[in-house]
Amino acid sequence: MMASCNFQEQFLSIMEVLAKAAVAEINKRVDDSCAVIRLEMTQSQRDIDVLKRKCQIMESELKKTRRRKGFYPMASERSPYPVKIVLNKQRSSSQWRDSEMSVEEDSQPHPTDVEQRVETEPTLIKDEETAEDVWKVDPQEEIRITGEESGSKPGKPPSFEQRHCGEDFITQPNISPRDSVEHYTNSDRAEEPGTTRLASTEVFSTEQHRPDEDDDSLDLVMVKDEKDQTTALAGPDQFVIDESDGQLWTSVDPGGDTDPVCHPDFSFHSTEEYSQNISIFPSHSGLPSFPTMTDEVGPSLHSSIWKPHANMFSAAKHITRHVRTLADETRQQMPEGQSSERLNSSNEGNSLALQPRQHQYRASEAKVRLSECMTGSNIATTSTFSGYSLSRSSFNMVKRMRTQWSSGSTTERRFSCTFCGKSFPRFWQLKEHLRSHTGEKPYTCEQCGRSFTKQCNLIRHAVVHSGEKPYKCTQCGKCFTQRSSMKSHQRTHIGESPVSQYVAPAYPGDPHTSLMLSQTRWNK
């Protein structure tokens, strides 16, 4: 009895020590990671400041030039709707900037808007370097990016998403589908006389009504310049998010004909920290989740050996708190409009970009429009998951794409999965692949109700109900439902023992021979 008690005490003390050591180690690693994050953010901050200064200088110069020329279009000649102009790289910067400036000036914003716009003036410019701007699907966000913090209550500091939506493309779950629509106008509207020509840009309206179209179809931003026969997404960093098809897509400029640098490829990629640390799907969704920070430490923490120790129980929470605290601190340090993908990924699942979508769109239209977008030298596709909008990951994509451009890398596989980084040569392959992440299973067996991601798998599944076994072993006559099963079975006929087909490892520890041995289990 005494011995047992002593053993228990010793065991507990050992566990306690181990738990403390583990917590310390985890804290250390988190701190290290945070240091990196801070460093990167500081660097980004400097870059942003420089860009802001440049923008301010250019804006002031532009205004001076306009005053000299006396060029200020009348508000009555402008579109009565608030618009967003998407940069077309084929246009000179002065042109689109002029257009945008005039639009914003003529839209007669609320006085507070003006103030805020002045404060955040650099963000007004849909610069080529701010590709994330183009992705916003929410007019509220469009307003926000110009400085107005819609969604945040007066006197209340804006939420992280609100403050960073400009870069993070958060689709607010409480926004109605109609609200989250951006309408495009140029292609189907006659140019109004006196209107400053926005030939190569697409003018978005948050209120515009197109009587010749069903309202339900107004769920996708398709940026396309019909006059120039090139999409306005010609800029390789211009994206559009659509919530129509539960898929994740991107615009691609494979030819690079719109880019002087000839960017060859900007397919999706995901950063490792994103795919590994971000819980994309909320726990209640029933969809698969990527391991979160908590998950990463979870297995060891929740294994039975650790259960008696509260320290270890709290370790994961501690990490979570730590990361959250850091994220909060970082957010406070970050200026408006700045984003950090690392911060995003560290910020645990509850505040991640992928939030439950509360509205659905018509997938069929998305497909049609997708096809439209896929035509031409530029491919404007759209993005979301089933019920989850993309946002911060999109930002990661932009960054990754820019990295690719700057490095001049090119690949045949232009479409990469945001989640796992796998690449595909065809867009539809990526689309199909994404089902494995989104959990979308469009093909359902009528007999058992089971769903499948691919139709061929459903067809193959049908033999379960039919009892058909079309594949027969030529040696023993045994039938199988699948060829792979038969082939696997046939291997058992070879030499009676599969192991005999391989060389026994001379050294049990040798990884090569061990691998061969592992293969003797016939692909198991």
Add this chain to the structure above:
DNA sequence: GAGTGCTACGAGACATGA
């Protein structure tokens, strides 16, 4: 409990036709 074989499914690669 370990090893083995089978079933069934997930998913990538590829071919083909529209």
Add this chain to the structure above:
DNA sequence: TCATGTCTCGTAGCACTC
């Protein structure tokens, strides 16, 4: 380029045997 179908590999789960 997309949709569809086929082929294929890998693997989880289960049952059975030793």
